[in-house]
Amino acid sequence: TMRAAVLKRQGVIALETLAVPQLEADQVLVQVAAVGVCGSDVHYYEHGRIGDYVVDHPLILGHELSGRIAAVGDAVDPARIGKRVAVEPQRPCRTCTQCRAGRYNLCPDIEFYATPPIDGAFAEYVTIQSDFAYDIPDNVSDEAAALIEPLSVGLWACERAGIRPGRRVLIAGAGPIGIITAQAARAFGATEIYITDIAEDRLAFALEHGATHVMNARTDGVEGLDVDA
Ligand SMILES: [Zn+2]
Ligand SMILES: [Zn+2]
Structure with missing residues (x-):
């Protein structure tokens, strides 16, 4: 299990014990080291929504993060375990027209951390596709690496x-x-x-x-x- 800060509803965050997220074959499990607080996190906390994105179920906030790879999926090189990484906090589908044109930021099916209903990083562990976890050099601190996003x-x-x-x-x-x-x-x-x-x-x-x-x-x-x- 892991601890996570869960936004239960507008203005209410609770520390809860949850299951560690399950790895898919192309993903890595990141033990979170540092997370920034984005203006969007504050909006979801204070107002419970940003436009059409409404917090109608409990949600883990946070999408500016760094950490250390704790485990890898079956298709990922085990040599990555232990590496310090900065996370690009989104999971595009990789098969739609936009993704295949290289514009995966415009993927209509993208899953972006801390955007309802996708959980974010105010938790001990997150999963991300291996190629969206970028190695960081030793002279970059965890906090600085979290601000790369x-x-x-x-x-x-x-x-x-x-x-x-x-x-x-x-x-x-x-x-x-x-x-x-x-x-x-x-x-x-x-x-x-x-x-x-x-x-x-x-x-x-x-x-x-x-x-x-x-x-x-x-x-x-x-x-x-x-x-x-
Ligand atoms: Zn942000
Ligand atoms: Zn796509």
């Missing part, structure tokens, strides 16, 4: 926006994703990184963690900034 959001945003060295960038919102996107933009070579918010404490934090300029959206206009993206 939100980091990937920032990296893809910069990729989509075509950020290149010397570019000037405007990011709307200095929450965790905005700040991690600012850090990604800096890594892509952007030289001026503007970020907006209405919370001064968030703007101050952003200035220390990637942004080069901050603007209060209540008082500062962005017209005339002439940014590249």
